[in-house]
Amino acid sequence: DAGVIQSPRHEVTEMGQEVTLRCKPISGHDYLFWYRQTMMRGLELLIYFNNNVPIDDSGMPEDRFSAKMPNASFSTLKIQPSEPRDSAVYFCASSQQLAGEETQYFGPGTRLLVL
C-alpha cells in the first residue's frame, strides 16, 4: 500500500484566499483524522471521521475551517478565507476500527504558508 497520500505537499497563498488540502487514506481504514502542527501548539487534532461521518470536530478552530469526506478514499480540509495564523503543517492520518489495530498512520503533511 502507498500509505496515506496528501496533496499538495506545499502551499503558499495570500491572506483571504481559499485553501483546499486533500487526503487519501489507506485502503480499508475506517477512521480518518486531520491534525495541525505548529511550534507553539504542537500536534492538534482538528476533526476525525468514522466511515465517512464526522465524529468529533471540537478541534476545528473556527468557522473558516471545514472538512468533508465524500467517500471512503477521499477527504478535504478547506480554509476560507485563509489568514497568516493558519500557517502550519497539516497532517492527515488513518486507522482501522479493529480492536488492537488502532495505530494511526500519518501522511507526509501539507506545509501551508499564508502571506
Added chain:
Amino acid sequence: GENVEQHPSTLSVQEGDSAVIKCTYSDSASNYFPWYKQELGKGPQLIIDIRSNVGEKKDQRIAVTLNKTAKHFSLHITETQPEDSAVYFCAASIQGAQKLVFGQGTRLTINP
C-alpha cells in the same frame, strides 16, 4: 478530557548512550499509549506502543514502560545512533475510542 505532558522538550545525548523521555497522562481510563517518531519533513511514524495490561514492552533498542498507578509512561532508547535523532511524541487514548491526545514532543539529538 485527557491531557498529556511530555518531558524534556529537548534532549541531547552522546552516541551510544541511553535516552529516556517521560510522559504523564490525566485520564485514568486511558489504556493505549503509542510513541511516534517524526523525522524532518515527514509525518509521525509509530515506533512502539503499550497497552495498560502490560507494564513493559521491548523492541530491539527501544522499550516503553508504563506505571498505571502513577499515570506515567516512558520511552527508553539504548545504544543510541545518529539516525535516532528526531522529534518523539507520546500519546494516550482509550482503547477503541480511536482519538489520540499527543504530548508536546521531545527533540532528541544524538551527538557523534
